[in-house]
Amino acid sequence: MTQSISKQHSKQLPSPKVKAPFDVDEYLNPFIPRNPLYLLPTWLSYWFGYRAPNSAPTHSPSNHALHNLTLYASIMIGTFCGLAIIENVFLALPPLSGHAVPIIVASFGAAAVLEYNTIESPLSQPRNLIFGHFLSATVAVGITKLFEHLPPNRFDELRWLAGALAVGVASMLMSFTKTVHPPAGATALLAATNVEIQVLGWWLLPLVLLAASLMLASALILNNAAGRRFPVYWWTPVDLKALRAERRQGSLAKQDQDAEKGTTSGPSSEGEGISDADTEAGSHVGDLRKVETGVSRSSMPNLTMARTTSYSAGSRVPHGQSHDQDGQEKDERIVITKDSITVPDWFEASDWEDEVLRILMERLRSRSSE
Structure with missing residues (x-):
């Protein structure tokens, strides 16, 4: 480096x-x-996290108690709205190749905590959110598909191995591409160990991209509306x-x-x-x-x-x-x-x-x- x-x-x-x-x-x-x-x-670039050099901050923390109250309220509202949007969009989707769409991929609950609490962390930036989930889902689905060539009973016995291997390879790939996003590890694990997610197969990839895009859009609006800067960089x-x-x-x-x-x-x-x-x-x-x-x-x-x-x-x-x-x-x-x-x-x-x-x-x- x-x-x-x-x-x-x-x-x-x-x-x-x-x-x-x-x-x-x-x-x-x-x-x-x-x-x-x-x-x-x-007025438009503000909502995408851009701040002109030497621009004044959007709010002054003169009243510390009020500032903290506003911050905590924005975190709660943002997390609620981000997940509610994804859940309602998924509920409105038709079956994918005969498979019902889950109400949400559970790993996005952890992603919401990052996107509304630690918005200045490198782990929360758009590059990590989008590519972390997508790369992890791709790796996990590919590894799970290979394990599915085993007899069903044998696959069930080795499902733990598929899950551990999927998270390990996904973690290595995220580190290599500088897209580390901890909730994406849960995406990889679910793709191998959760039957509801596993049966989606390659359909998991567009679902993950859709969920990550919806969460990013809601984080852009709600975090910047609260006077916080998100993202710090793209x-x-x-x-x-x-x-x-x-x-x-x-x-x-x-x-x-x-x-x-x-x-x-x-x-x-x-x-x-x-x-x-x-x-x-x-x-x-x-x-x-x-x-x-x-x-x-x-x-x-x-x-x-x-x-x-x-x-x-x-x-x-x-x-x-x-x-x-x-x-x-x-x-x-x-x-x-x-x-x-x-x-x-x-x-x-x-x-x-x-x-x-x-x-x-x-x-x-x-x-x-x-």
Whole structure:
């Protein structure tokens, strides 16, 4: 995984290079189209979670008790309406290939808790909701179909194995595609172990897509109507525009180095696929940044983004320090401001940690604009 947050440079012995884990977004992000929400009128894009940079918050939490009451009421109403909509739509559907449509896929009860309670979590964003359920249902139905080739009695004996295998493979696939959504694991389990869901076969896929779409639509309306921002992002919290600029700078620096060596290199294909995109989270170039492997920070002087935050010895917190093998002090703090995220050189953030830090920075920015 490439490090996507700025670094503090502390004096310490060079450590051996650790190969970054696979990150599918390194290959997908160059082809992600521009987020078109900024083109819509403000009153319309608001309902899709878009907030203009430096826009004022929709409500002020001056009355803390009233704010909490409003929040809890919106969670209850949203969860109720989200599930009621799905149930009534499913009840209105005709039988599918002779199989009755269930009143609801039970895993969407857990999904409703995520979509109305933890709306800032990466697990609750549209990418995870839609693709998590769909991929899990696809894997589970496929595995169950293979087990159904066994004699009926034998299949019933091994239904537990089909369920465990379906959830295991679905979990691995969600992790690989960065679409982890815990309730989707229940979708996979139900497809293998619940007879009412199992008999639907491949019909489960359109039902899951329909339910996820209905829940997303209700969450967009009800969460934003309550003054909360949902979603925080649609595909990724990474600033695709900044990513494109950094890749271009890295490509130019590489061409300059090749020219000095008397060699020529063609235009890099890394930056060509990235459009002049607005940030997925709706922020400036200086915000949510992602630095790709092999791109030198020193070769990008024209970018407006803050690269490094250093601290004098007097400004450091004593209990937040430790020493390296040379006895030099090194800072162990993570600093989040509305414009940047700074971590020590030795700190390697996982995908989950990286997205959480970005979301916290977005919240600081929205509060500072009050």
